Amino acid sequence: MCGTLYGYSLTAQHMTHITMSGRELDRVTVLTNLKSKTINGTEAALQMHLSTRQVRRLKVRFNAMGAPGLIHRLRGKPSNRKLPKAESDAILKLLRKEYAGFGPTLAAEKLLERDKITVSDETLRTLMIGNNLWKARSRKKNNEHREWRPRKDHYGAMQQYDGCYHRWFENRADECCLLLAVDDATGKITRAWFDHHEGVLPTFGFWKSYLLEKGKPGAIYLDKFSTYKINHKAAQDNKDMITQFQRACFDLGIELITAHSPEGKGRVERMFETLQDRLVKELRLENISDIATANAFLQEKYISAFNEKFAVVPAQQADLHCGLTDIDAKGMGSIFSIHSTRVVMNDFTVQFKNQYFQLAQQQPVTVLRKDNILIEEHLDGSIKLKLREKELRYTVLPKRPDKEFKLRIPALVTSRTIYRPPANHPWRRQILTNKINLQTAR
Numbered sequence: 063m064c065g066t067l068y069g070y071s072l073t074a075q076h077m078t079h080i081t082m083s084g085r086e087l088d089r090v091t092v093l094t095n096l097k098s099k100t101i102n103g104t105e106a107a108l109q110m111h112l113s114t115r116q117v118r119r120l121k122v123r124f125n126a127m128g129a130p131g132l133i134h135r136l137r138g139k140p141s142n143r144k145l146p147k148a149e150s151d152a153i154l155k156l157l158r159k160e161y162a163g164f165g166p167t168l169a170a171e172k173l174l175e176r177d178k179i180t181v182s183d184e185t186l187r188t189l190m191i192g193n194n195l196w197k198a199r200s201r202k203k204n205n206e207h208r209e210w211r212p213r214k215d216h217y218g219a220m221q222q223y224d225g226c227y228h229r230w231f232e233n234r235a236d237e238c239c240l241l242l243a244v245d246d247a248t249g250k251i252t253r254a255w256f257d258h259h260e261g262v263l264p265t266f267g268f269w270k271s272y273l274l275e276k277g278k279p280g281a282i283y284l285d286k287f288s289t290y291k292i293n294h295k296a297a298q299d300n301k302d303m304i305t306q307f308q309r310a311c312f313d314l315g316i317e318l319i320t321a322h323s324p325e326g327k328g329r330v331e332r333m334f335e336t337l338q339d340r341l342v343k344e345l346r347l348e349n350i351s352d353i354a355t356a357n358a359f360l361q362e363k364y365i366s367a368f369n370e371k372f373a374v375v376p377a378q379q380a381d382l383h384c385g386l387t388d389i390d391a392k393g394m395g396s397i398f399s400i401h402s403t404r405v406v407m408n409d410f411t412v413q414f415k416n417q418y419f420q421l422a423q424q425q426p427v428t429v430l431r432k433d434n435i436l437i438e439e440h441l442d443g444s445i446k447l448k449l450r451e452k453e454l455r456y457t458v459l460p461k462r463p464d465k466e467f468k469l470r471i472p473a474l475v476t477s478r479t480i481y482r483p484p485a486n487h488p489w490r491r492q493i494l495t496n497k498i499n500l501q502t503a504r
Contacts, residue, residue: 080129080130080133082129082132082133086129086132086133088110089110089120089132090124090129090132092106092109092110093106093120093121093124093132096117096121097121097124097125103117103118103121120132145181145185145189149179150189152179153173153179153181153186153189154189154193154195156173156177156179157169157190157195158195160172160176160347161173161343163343164343165196165339166183166184166186166187166190166196167183168339168340168343169183169186169190170182170183170186172347173186176347213246213247213249213374213376213377214246214247214376215247215376215377215378216247216376216377216378216380216381216382217245217247217248217250217376217379217380217381217382217383218245218247218276218277218279218280218381218382218383219246219247219279219280219281219382220245220246220247220279220280220281220282220283220319221243221244221245221246221252221279221281221282221283222243222244222245222246222282222283222284222327222329222330223241223242223243223244223282223283223284223330224241224242224284224285224327224330224331224334225239225240225241225242225260225265226239226240226242226334226337226338227239227260228240228334228338228342229342230256230341230342230345230356231345231350231351231352231356232342232346234351235351235352238256238257238258238353239256239257239258239259239260239264240254240255240256240334240337240341241253241254241255241256241257241260241264241265241268242254242255242330242333242334242337243268243272243282243330244329244330244333246283246329247376247377248373248374248375248376249329249333249372249373249374250369250373251333251365251368251369252272252276253268253271253272253275253276253365254360254364254365255267255268255271255357255360256353256356256357256360257353258353262305262306262307262400263400263441265307266306266307266310266398266399266400266441267398267441269310269398270394270398270441273314273386273390273394274386274394276383277383277384277385277386278314278315278316278383278384278385278386278390279316279382279383280316280317280382280384281316281317281318281319282311282316282317282318282319283319283321283326283327283330284318284319284320284321284327285320285321285324285327286320286321286322306400306401309401310397310398313393313397314390314397340368341364344359344364345359395440395441396438396440396446398441399438399439399440399441399446400438400439401436401437401438402414402436402437402439403434403435403436403437404434404435404437405432405433405434405435406421406429406430406431406432406433406434406435407431408431409463410429410431410474411459411463412435412437412447412456414437414445417458417459418458418459418461418462418463419445419447419456419457419458419459420456420457420458420459420463421447421454421455421456421474422454422455422456422457422474423471423474424455424474424475424476424477425449425452425454425455425474425475425476426452426453426454426455426476427449427450427452427454427476428473428474428475428476429449429454429473429474430473430474431473433449434449435447435448435449435454436448436449
């Protein structure tokens with residue numbers, strides 16, 4: 063019977079077809095030459111990159127068994143480190159019941175954390191692939207060359223920020239948005255917060271809490287979403303066309319950097335991909351299905367544990383967050399409010415969002431008709447009217463004022479004054495004339 067060994071023919075009685083690697087085939091040639099004394103042991107050791115002692119051992123096995131003696135003796139046999147069937151069955155039962163949809167890495171962590179079962183993620187990956195619980199991912203074939211931008215050297219130098227709409231609670235609740243800031247130097251989650259949308263007020267609330275807790279970062283790297291940047295072509299030439307968020311960051315001295323592609327702020331984008339796998343399953347295990355409870359879970363437990371596992375050490379240890387000045391701290395409510403302007407009408411009322419505000423007659427600053435009033439909508443829902451950085455007094459009218467109503471005063475002033483007519487006023491002259499006539503009559 064003839065057996066073919068990948069190009070090496072071997073004829074022997076009762077020989078079966080065997081599989082050998084290229085290195086083993088090379089060793090057959092060298093050991094055949096050694097056996098025929100064409101070369102000596104030292105030359106064979108140099109050709110096979112082995113010690114002379116190992117060559118002697120292989121020569122003994124080759125002489126006794128032939129080419130099959132060079133094959134590793136564990137080939138085709140179960141591994142000595144293979145999980146016992148009872149243990150693998152128990153793990154598979156947990157994977158199907160408790161950790162459905164989990165990836166091998168996260169499943170291995172949870173088996174250790176919750177079930178006290180120690181198994182490597184690669185062993186678990188093989189087990190899951192063999193039982194159709196995980197599909198091996200194929201490598202992407204992309205000929206486009208990309209280079210990673212080097213990380214910033216210091217913690218707090220730049221924060222990558224974005225929002226992600228996703229079914230974070232799976233089918234237990236509606237879709238919501240996760241607002242996320244990731245430090246560029248360390249990869250830490252510096253703040254994460256669930257909200258209903260990525261609008262101006264949620265963004266203001268997010269960054270107001272961030273600044274009060276950590277201070278001002280050097281820069282914020284974000285995309286061109288309408289909350290953060292006006293994308294109309296007219297805004298390229300008119301620098302006054304800025305969003306509420308741009309105005310707030312300008313007042314605080316924080317630089318805004320807008321990315322031209324998702325890959326530009328790849329750290330926060332990649333973080334969302336990780337959280338859509340890990341965080342969703344953590345919320346499932348904790349049976350969390352509402353935004354308030356999820357936010358408490360993020361702040362109290364999840365963020366610190368995640369950073370401890372995945373954060374990297376920055377190149378420099380200094381923290382570049384700047385503390386808030388007294389002016390910043392006092393004006394935080396005003397900075398993180400929606401600013402609008404309205405004109406004072408002839409009856410000293412201001413109209414805003416179908417409401418009419420009647421300005422009081424006495425104000426901390428002089429108010430004239432046609433003055434432009436700054437209106438601030440604060441995060442708590444309150445509305446403040448300001449002129450030249452002074453807060454104006456007002457009352458909300460229950461209905462639109464009548465058109466015939468007109469105030470005869472020229473302006474609203476800082477204090478009420480008592481009018482005293484001059485000495486040459488007509489009615490003063492009449493009183494003086496009456497006194498003279500009275501004295502003459504006497």
